[in-house]
Amino acid sequence: MTISRNRGAFWLPIWTLTWRELLRFFRQRTRVVGALGQPIIFWVLFGAGLRGSFQAPDWAPTGMTYQEYFFPGVTVMIVLFTAIFSTISIIEDRREGFLQGVLVAPVPRSALVFGKLTGGTLLALIQATLFVVIGPLLHFVGLAPSLGWQLSVGGWLAMIAFVGLLAFTLTALGYSMAWSLDSTQEFHALMSVFLMPMWLLSGSFFPVPESGWLSWVMRLNPLTYGVAGLRRLMSPLVADAAASSSLPSLLICVAATCVFCLLTVSVAVLLTHHRSVINVR
């Protein structure tokens, strides 16, 4: 009896917080349009503009265009931005008073964290999947090269699962940053000096160089392994490429992303559990 009651007290709040996150998102139509429109525009414009200067890395299949190279990078960008924008709402929730109402409810603090993270993850997953489906269709109107990817059902599921893991990780990262901030302006500042460079230096935008300081920075960036893993899962042509410094093996990618995930989620939970002045401001 007590067990089932406790279980309800954990899952029901997670569900309701997730539901609220989705409801709010779909109620803001411009957010829906912007979330998918911007990455598609980026993909097409950068793909066209940087086509000539792109030097394919050693692992790339022959004839890989920049747009093909950039595709997983844009997917990660969608995940990153959706994760960020869904966690920015924590700052608004705190300022508007909504968060206080949740904090005085008989809900474990971890349920609050997981509700928020699940909401952000689902939103990121929906948009990333839409992009992965819509993006290649642009080939038929001449805005994209033929990606020529034939993924099996298992391949699709593995890819979606990995995007989900990545989304959960990045939502937790955004959550941890947003939790202690007072204003969304501060968040935007952190975004441009920390989150954007993290994405730029993840192998999304340009390949990891063979040597030099940049290669070290990029190899230390946990997101590099997320992007590389997604590359391998997305394209059967890349999947079997030999592991190299610029494209680690799938095993390393998954392991590194799991560690990154564990780390960000732990920080999010710890911050939320700490009962302090920040939690009631």
Next chain:
Amino acid sequence: MTAIDVQNLSHVYGERRALDGMSFQIPNREIFGLLGPNGGGKTTLFRVLSTLLPVQSGRVSVLGIDMAADSSAIRRRIGVTFQAPSLDRRLTVRENLVHQGHLYGLSGRKLADRIDERLARLGLTDRRDALVSSLSGGLQRRAEIAKGMLHDPELLLLDEPSSGLDPGARHDLWRYLQQIRNESGVTVVVTTHLMDEAEKCDRLGLLDHGRLVALGTPAELRAEIGGDCLTIASENPVELSSKIASRFGVQPKRFGAALRIEQSRGHELLRELVEAFTSEITSVSLGKPSLEDVFIAKTGHRFWDENE
């Protein structure tokens, strides 16, 4: 039965002592008001009582449960309404209540019935599917209370419930608070800085600088300072003050340009004062002590500081 029992509670933010050894009890079924100026400690006390802040030192028990031992058991049985609305403005009234119900472990038919009942009771039935952002301030506060009362709490805590409400909405609010106290036996604790609102409470605690300076029914508090209250305005209050003291043997209290005397037979003193110091007195008023007078008598300073 005691709804709230606070023993020697102190709370410190860094250097600042927000609560300084406070003790009081609130019995069940009482409408209790915490009255004090901003910065007096009301908000901190409210946050401790609503389990948002931990008990740093002292003891607090709510509905017989020790807060340090089990604050989540307390959360299940209290309802909290904050000054800042905790409704999600992008959701409808009903969606907000469904969300709240889920947070308190209610779901399905039971939750739906209860929401319908609360909406009807607070006169919100026809606005159930309206977005909260489209409601007036008074309706939003009603929805806020419906939210706080959804899980049938035995104790309702409200932080500045009348702020931003017009007089009509304020009247409705108090009628509802009295109704839930009378019909459901709910204990109600409100913080306020409004004197007329404080008058409606069964008992009041006056807070100043983190201390409880007075406790009692509004009538008891007024009786404590006794008699009448004379307020004298003068161009030269310092000089007048010493003249009054030497001639009538009462020491007025000075607040800026005003002097104040508490006296049992105020009307007699009034006549004598005016006769004696006609030229020095700009104006003088005589009245029964208000709660503001009680506050001044207990703390030695005004409720609203001049520079505030």
